[in-house]
Amino acid sequence: MALSAQWQSKAKPHPADEIMFDSRLRHYDDLFSTLALAPLGERRLLDAGCANGKWLEICCRRWGARQIHCFGNDGREDRWREWRQINPGAEITFVLKPTHELDFAAQSFNVVHQSMMLSSIVDSETRTRTAEVLWRLLGPNGILISYDFWLNPLNSGTVGIDWTELQRLFPDGQKVYARSLTLAPPLGRKLTMLRKPILLALEKLRFMNSHLLVALQRPQVH
Numbered sequence: 001m002a003l004s005a006q007w008q009s010k011a012k013p014h015p016a017d018e019i020m021f022d023s024r025l026r027h028y029d030d031l032f033s034t035l036a037l038a039p040l041g042e043r044r045l046l047d048a049g050c051a052n053g054k055w056l057e058i059c060c061r062r063w064g065a066r067q068i069h070c071f072g073n074d075g076r077e078d079r080w081r082e083w084r085q086i087n088p089g090a091e092i093t094f095v096l097k098p099t100h101e102l103d104f105a106a107q108s109f110n111v112v113h114q115s116m117m118l119s120s121i122v123d124s125e126t127r128t129r130t131a132e133v134l135w136r137l138l139g140p141n142g143i144l145i146s147y148d149f150w151l152n153p154l155n156s157g158t159v160g161i162d163w164t165e166l167q168r169l170f171p172d173g174q175k176v177y178a179r180s181l182t183l184a185p186p187l188g189r190k191l192t193m194l195r196k197p198i199l200l201a202l203e204k205l206r207f208m209n210s211h212l213l214v215a216l217q218r219p220q221v222h
């Protein structure tokens with residue numbers, strides 16, 4: 001239940017993946033700007049299924065989060081341990097637990113993020129329980145950010161997280177941001193001979209994109 005390879009791989013990424021990753025960061029820039037979240041400052045962040053903590057590091061470096069307010073969890077410690085060896089002074093907190101077992105106090109976080117984690121939970125009941133935990137941990141007016149693919153026919157060990165599934169998992173969430181992005185990786189890699197502007201233009205057409213970046217807000221209860 002790890003983050004996508006762009007966040008974590010030690011190997012040099014495929015050129016097409018690199019282009020799509022840069023584009024993805026710009027979409028996150030737009031999300032944080034549109035929702036007036038950046039700089040993140042004193043907001044508390046949870047990255048569910050964080051793998052090696054790279055997304056939280058990017059939040060601190062790129063969007064002004066404070067490491068002391070950043071938390072990540074994963075059921076595996078190896079990738080996080082490797083990242084900590086490279087960043088020994090980091091104050092980001094790692095919890096060695098799968099998301100559905102997290103026991104933070106309710107409404108502990110202002111921003112909850114998941115990337116390619118929900119799609120890796122094939123069992124519907126466990127996926128529902130995981131989503132319930134994420135929602136419980138999100139404070140009033142808090143933002144839940146999901147980056148996940150809606151279709152991956154080449155991988156039977158995953159399930160697509162489309163808008164219908166997000167509505168099922170988070171029925172009380174108010175959609176405040178949604179973008180279709182990321183050229184389907186197998187296609188993008190085959191089109192590597194094309195120049196970067198052409199690949200980005202194809203991504204803007206959306207019909208060959210495989211991922212959704214969605215932000216849901218938890219309503220304030222009066």
